[in-house]
Amino acid sequence: MVNRLEQEIGNYQQRRDAMLGGLEAYRGWLDRYADMDAEQTLRLYDLADTLKQDxxxxxxxxxxxxxxxxxxxxxxxxxxxxxxxxxxxxxxxxxxxxxxxxxxxxxxxxxxxxxxxxxxxxxxxxxxxxxxxxxxxxxxxxxxxxxxxxxxxxxVKRVPVAEARAMGLCEQNDAELARTSAVDGKVEVPxxxxxxxxxxxxxxxxxxxxxxxxxxxxxxxxxxxxxxxxxxxxxxxxxxxxxxxxxxxxxxxxxxxxxxxxxxxxxxxxxxxxxxxxxxxxxxxxxxxxxxxxxxxxxxxxxxxxxxxxxxxxxxxxxxxxxxxxxxxxGIAALEGLLADKIIPSRQEMLHQSVNREVLSMLEASRDGVKSRLESIKSDAEQLSGFTGKNREVVTKLRDKLVIEKRSYDAVALNFKITRTLVQQQGRALLAELSADVLNGMLEKSRAHLDESWTTVGLTRGMNHLFGRINAQFAKVDAAAANILALLDSAYLRFQEQHGFPQLNPPRLDMDRHRQRLTNLAQSTEIFCRDPLNLMLEKRFMVSKFYQSLVAEARTVFEMARMEADAWLRRTLDPLVTRIRDHKTQLELRVDNIRKVHDNLDNLQTKVAELKQQFGDLGKQYQEINIILESFARQGGGAAPASSAPALRIVQAVA
The missing domain is CATH 3.40.50.300 (P-loop containing nucleotide triphosphate hydrolases)
Known part of the structure; x- marks a missing residue:
């Protein structure tokens, strides 16, 4: 008898495998059609590994x-x-x-x-x-x-009372302890x-x-x-x-x-x-x-x-x-139904969103780059087809116009290199605010508060100090991220106004979930310290264990915040860098094509045929990348990715 819970866990595995398949398909697409850098390759392998281990x-x-x-x-x-x-x-x-x-x-x-x-x-x-x-x-x-x-x-095993106390497994004034240890001075523990x-x-x-x-x-x-x-x-x-x-x-x-x-x-x-x-x-x-x-x-x-x-x-x-x-x-069926209908789909949605945050911007940048090249080749093919029977002067004017456009673009791109360097410097400074050294320094200071008194009072004082310092670091990161976005918005606006780049809305860095986790840890500290047993007794062992667990969690929160900031920097900068590089390649190809036509007008029809062949190859690339994007959209229950239809119409029109 296969129940709904078993079916939904099976579906969960299938969806996860489908996302892995989508990542593998995208990596293959990049291998065939793009110059994938080492960092991009590593990111895709990391995402695939995360999915496999989920x-x-x-x-x-x-x-x-x-x-x-x-x-x-x-x-x-x-x-x-x-x-x-x-x-x-x-x-x-x-x-x-x-x-x-x-x-x-x-x-x-x-x-x-x-x-x-x-x-x-x-x-x-x-x-x-x-x-x-x-x-x-x-x-x-x-x-x-x-x-x-x-x-x-x-x-279970019996150990000396002193050892059980040292492990924090019994209290000194425990009546049951006194009874069970009366014979041999030992107590039962797991x-x-x-x-x-x-x-x-x-x-x-x-x-x-x-x-x-x-x-x-x-x-x-x-x-x-x-x-x-x-x-x-x-x-x-x-x-x-x-x-x-x-x-x-x-x-x-x-x-x-x-x-x-x-x-x-x-x-x-x-x-x-x-x-x-x-x-x-x-x-x-x-x-x-x-x-x-x-x-x-x-x-x-x-x-x-x-x-x-x-x-x-x-x-x-x-x-x-x-x-x-x-x-x-x-009554088991109702419980199985809730797990199948609510808990498992909720986890699936969380998993899909976390993967999409990383890969979707890369996919869209790749697709939009192909779309832009399709539109450019379509325009070039139409212009060259119209040159039949015209003199060299017309072709010369078009060549000169493209050369001027390329020089103008190169100047803007060169200016962006300065902005990119500045963004990278500020990005390193942002990540430095979340470095292990910074955290270790804060942990040392919070520990100093506890070394004075390993009690619930000392624990509260030490953890309040630590959480306050971490939140202050998050505020610095917010300010640095806002500065980086302002730089990128300004740079992108120049490309948009001067070279017709489509609108780009870089994501904002959101540290709220990490702040909430700190708030939860602070609440856990308060609950522990309000416990009457912990108030009445010093319980150094339990205070120490609780502190170690709090520190481990705070370290995890800090490291997750750093990883998210690092991923955000890539998601923010990489799509723009990809668009700029693709546009430069596209302009160089257009200039090269028109120069060849200018040098040999008799070869005009051959060049138009070459452009149509390039267009067909790009159309295949576009359809492949769009299928991959649509598969990710389906996994999340969303609509098809935006801007797919216009490019497909271009493919159909020229092909």
Whole structure:
């Protein structure tokens, strides 16, 4: 049974592959018809690599024993006819778990030892250090081996209380700690800090990545999850138990991890089968479920349509046994429908827009350059055809006119070289404001505020100082970008007025999304520092961990801003440079053509035939580039690219 969710993930992969095909087609077009510089080649390869590595991330967040693993099994892996993730009473997943497919490696479970919490490296850093992980090979054809390997996710170990405290996994005044450590002075902690599962499932091959998070304690002890992994997921499913409703710990996770932190969050009331009472009618049972959904929506302050009631366990059984009645009663179809209709298309649109920002200006510049050459050759062919029977003086006048036009253009182009050099200098200065050295200097100063006091007060002071300095740098970048645009607008206006260039509207650099991310980090800092436990206790370990995670996120924001500014400089300057170069080539070709006619009037018909041949070749180039542009427009659901019809009419008229 192929459901809508599976179909939409398949469509997501097809659209991504179509964009990759479009990039490859454009690169081939440039290889055949244009002088592609090394930087342009590198940009296209980088874009293709970004698309290949893109993943659709869905995060599952809840307190322990809410059925996250079973819901993941039901939604994505029922076709295996068994549970991929272990699911049983009590805690089945003790560490955050990431499930994906890496075609470059054989299937595996990678486990990061809990002792790495004693060090300063983030999980993101440790992901790049394979030596730090324990790896277990997976055999997808061997159910017993798979089950044994995945049960490692639930492993725990006993460590001395002092070591558990050093890892930030227990508090000094914890009554439960005192009871469990009374015998041997040790306490139980998760054996692993993080797990990665590389599994060759069709949905995972299609780009899906699943993040399973194990309860309040794990979320609180790994700020990296709450600051980065969960907010950056493309959809977050927050699970509750239908029979328990919203507990205090559920509400803590919701307020501190999900609410206002993520764009697409869905609340799932799981285990509705516990309300299936044989002494009640179906209508009475449904009324109870609807009442629970309404109360949940009210408590969590979200619309009712974002709350779903399901039985993950019955949905899994229904899919495995192909029991449609049980599957319908489980309520899983409505949840699958929302993921298919909202979350996945939203990610697809984001991906398309990010690629289009980079490649569309390049495509349009290439197309418009061919269009301009088509119009010029059409004009030249018409003029030369009209010279039949005329004397050399007429041809001489046209030649001289073109030579004068070329000299005038060369003068404007030479002047632009000065502007281009100035723009490049200002561009380097702009990027310098976002350099790693600048950020490191700011981080040192913010750290100085914390070295005085590793408390929530010191954390607030240090992070407010850092975020303020970063926003000040963004303001400098805004001013520099405005100056660069003014220079380019002035230069382009000269080409437009003197040589008939079409209107060009260079994009503005928009730093707002990076500012918003800083605002979100500031809010996260405030939430952490308002927590009563953090106010009452110094908690140097947790303050330090939270600071490290904040700094890692701030560094990511800063680096993303720099990459966006760098890409913006290219998008702003490259189309103009391409137009200027193409127009120069076009003028040189026209002058050369008319000179040959002037030197040999008897060869006039041959030259007209050559122009028509050139026109035919350019028409082929134009049609190819326009097809590539239209394919990108279709992927985004947009209309055909502007200005295609006039050029096609030119091709038809002369051909």
């Amino acid at each position: 993943r659709l991330v869905l995060a599952f967040v809840a307190e322990f024993s809410r059925g996250k693993s079973e819901l993941i099994n039901a939604l994505f892996f029922a076709d295996l006819k068994q549970r991929l993730l272990p699911s049983d009473a009590g805690r089945t997943t003790m560490c955050p778990t990431e499930i994906y497919h890496d075609a470059a490696s054989k299937p595996y479970v990678r486990l990061l030892p809990i002792e790495t919490r004693l060090r300063d490296e983030s999980i993101a850093t440790l992901k790049r250090l394979p030596i730090e992980w324990s790896t277990i090979s997976l055999d997808p054809s061997n159910a017993m081996q798979m089950g044994a390997a995945l049960r490692s996710l639930a492993e 054996a692993w800090r993080y797990a990665q599962i590389n599994f060759p499932h069709p949905l995972l091959k299609g780009g899906l990545t699943i993040l399973d998070t194990p309860g309040l304690n794990a979320l609180g002890s790994e700020p990296e999850l709450t600051l980065n992994a969960i907010p950056n997921a493309h959809g977050v499913l927050f699970l509750l138990a239908t029979d328990a409703g919203v507990t205090r710990s559920d509400l803590d996770i919701w307020e501190n991890t999900v609410y206002r932190r993520v764009h697409h969050h869905i609340v799932v009331l799981n285990k509705i089968d516990m309300l299936w009472d044989e002494l009640k009618t179906e209508a009475e049972i449904n009324a109870t479920i609807q009442r629970q959904m309404a109360q949940t929506a009210e408590q969590l302050r979200i619309p009712l349509h974002q709350v779903f009631a399901v039985s993950a366990q019955k949905a899994l059984v229904g899919k495995i046994r192909e029991d449609q009645a049980l599957l319908d009663r489980s």
